[in-house]
Amino acid sequence: MKNTPYRCPVCKSELAIEPGAGLKCSNAHLFKYADGTSVPVFASESNDVNEYTISNAAEIHDNALRWVFKTFSTSEEELRENLLSRLQLKEGQKVLITGAGAGNDLPYLAKKVGKSGTIFAQDYAGEMLLSAVKRSKELYGLSDYDIEFSISDATNLPFDEDLFDAVFHFGGLNLFSDIAAGISEMNRVVKDGGRVVFGDEGLAPWLKDTDYGRMIVNNNPLLNFSAPLEHIPTTARNLNLSWDPSYCFYIIDYTAVKNPLPLDIDVPHVGMRGGSIRTRYFGQLEGVDPDLKEALYTAAKRKGIDRVSFLEELLRSGLENNKNDN
Ligand SMILES: C[S@@+](CC[C@H](N)C(=O)[O-])C[C@H]1O[C@@H](n2cnc3c(N)ncnc32)[C@H](O)[C@@H]1O
Known part of the structure; x- marks a missing residue:
C-alpha cells in the first residue's frame, strides 16, 4: 500500500491507499474519494452544511467576488498578489490553503512554488473544491503542477504537525464552526519558522461608527467581525495586522515560531520593592x-x-x- 501525505483526522494515524476504495488508516477508518475523482473526502458536508454546498456555489462566489472588487476599486490580481506575497514562498516549497473555495489563489501560488513545489488545497464544501479541481486544469492550465486537493474540515486538518512551509486562508474564517480551531490548526501544520497568513471580512475599528462603516455593515453584516487577535498562538512572531481592500477585510500575517517567547522570570528588580x-x-x-x-x-x-x-x-x-x- 502506498503511503500518502495525509493523516487520519479521527485517530491521527498514517493513511495508505486502499485500492479501489480510498484512504484507510490502521484503525480501519476509511475515507472514500469524491465520485469520479481521486480527491479524498475526510469531512462530510452534510455534517455542517454551509452556503457553499449548493450546486452553483462557485458561480455565486464569482459574482460576490466581482462585486467586492468593483465596490472597493481594487483588482483580484492586486489583492491576491499582495496577500500571497506575505507567505514569502520559494520555488519548491510546500504550501497549504484552507477554505480554498473555487481555487482562485491557485495560479498565484503555482507561480510562487513552481513545478517542484506542492500546493495542498482543501475546502469543506465539495461543490467548491471540485470546481477548484476542474478550474485548476481547464481555466488555469495547472495540470503539470503538483496540487493535492481534499474535501476536509479546516478545524480538524488531515495532516501531521510541521508539514508546510506556509499556510494561507482568505474569506471563510468568520463562519468556521470554530474560529480558534481554524487558526490553531493552521499553526499546528506549519513548520517552525513558517509563515501563516489569513484574513476575512472585518471593518477596521475606527471606521465602524462612520457613514462609510454603517453603510457597508448594513449591506453585509459580516463586516462587523473583528480580527480574531485573541486566538493568535502565543508563539507567533513578527505579527502584522492590516486591512485590505479598503479597510474592510482584516489581514493577519506572522511567522510561526514553535518555542515560547523568551522570559527570564528570575532577574532581580533593583529598587524599593525588590523581588522578581x-x-x-x-x-x-x-x-x-x-x-x-x-x-x-x-x-x-x-x-x-x-x-x-x-x-x-x-x-x-x-x-x-x-x-x-x-
Ligand atoms: C468566501 S469562500 C472563499 C474562497 C477562497 N478562499 C477565495 O478567496 O476565493 C469561503 C470558503 O470557506 C469554506 N469553508 C467554510 N468552512 C470551512 C471549514 N470548516 N473547512 C474548510 N473550508 C471551509 C467554504 O466552503 C468556502 O468555500
Whole structure:
C-alpha cells in the first residue's frame, strides 16, 4: 500500500491507499474519494452544511467576488498578489490553503512554488473544491503542477504537525464552526519558522461608527467581525495586522515560531520593592494587618534593603525559630 501525505483526522494515524476504495488508516477508518475523482473526502458536508454546498456555489462566489472588487476599486490580481506575497514562498516549497473555495489563489501560488513545489488545497464544501479541481486544469492550465486537493474540515486538518512551509486562508474564517480551531490548526501544520497568513471580512475599528462603516455593515453584516487577535498562538512572531481592500477585510500575517517567547522570570528588580517576576507572581502571601505592612516597609527602608529581601529575611528567621521551638 502506498503511503500518502495525509493523516487520519479521527485517530491521527498514517493513511495508505486502499485500492479501489480510498484512504484507510490502521484503525480501519476509511475515507472514500469524491465520485469520479481521486480527491479524498475526510469531512462530510452534510455534517455542517454551509452556503457553499449548493450546486452553483462557485458561480455565486464569482459574482460576490466581482462585486467586492468593483465596490472597493481594487483588482483580484492586486489583492491576491499582495496577500500571497506575505507567505514569502520559494520555488519548491510546500504550501497549504484552507477554505480554498473555487481555487482562485491557485495560479498565484503555482507561480510562487513552481513545478517542484506542492500546493495542498482543501475546502469543506465539495461543490467548491471540485470546481477548484476542474478550474485548476481547464481555466488555469495547472495540470503539470503538483496540487493535492481534499474535501476536509479546516478545524480538524488531515495532516501531521510541521508539514508546510506556509499556510494561507482568505474569506471563510468568520463562519468556521470554530474560529480558534481554524487558526490553531493552521499553526499546528506549519513548520517552525513558517509563515501563516489569513484574513476575512472585518471593518477596521475606527471606521465602524462612520457613514462609510454603517453603510457597508448594513449591506453585509459580516463586516462587523473583528480580527480574531485573541486566538493568535502565543508563539507567533513578527505579527502584522492590516486591512485590505479598503479597510474592510482584516489581514493577519506572522511567522510561526514553535518555542515560547523568551522570559527570564528570575532577574532581580533593583529598587524599593525588590523581588522578581517569579517571587511577585508565585510568592504572594496572605493578607496581613495593613499597619504591620506599613511598619515592615518603613523598617526595610530604614535598613536600606528592598522590601522583598527584608520580608524573606524575617520569614526565614521566623521559620527557623519556629523549628527550634518545636
Ligand atoms: C468566501 S469562500 C472563499 C474562497 C477562497 N478562499 C477565495 O478567496 O476565493 C469561503 C470558503 O470557506 C469554506 N469553508 C467554510 N468552512 C470551512 C471549514 N470548516 N473547512 C474548510 N473550508 C471551509 C467554504 O466552503 C468556502 O468555500
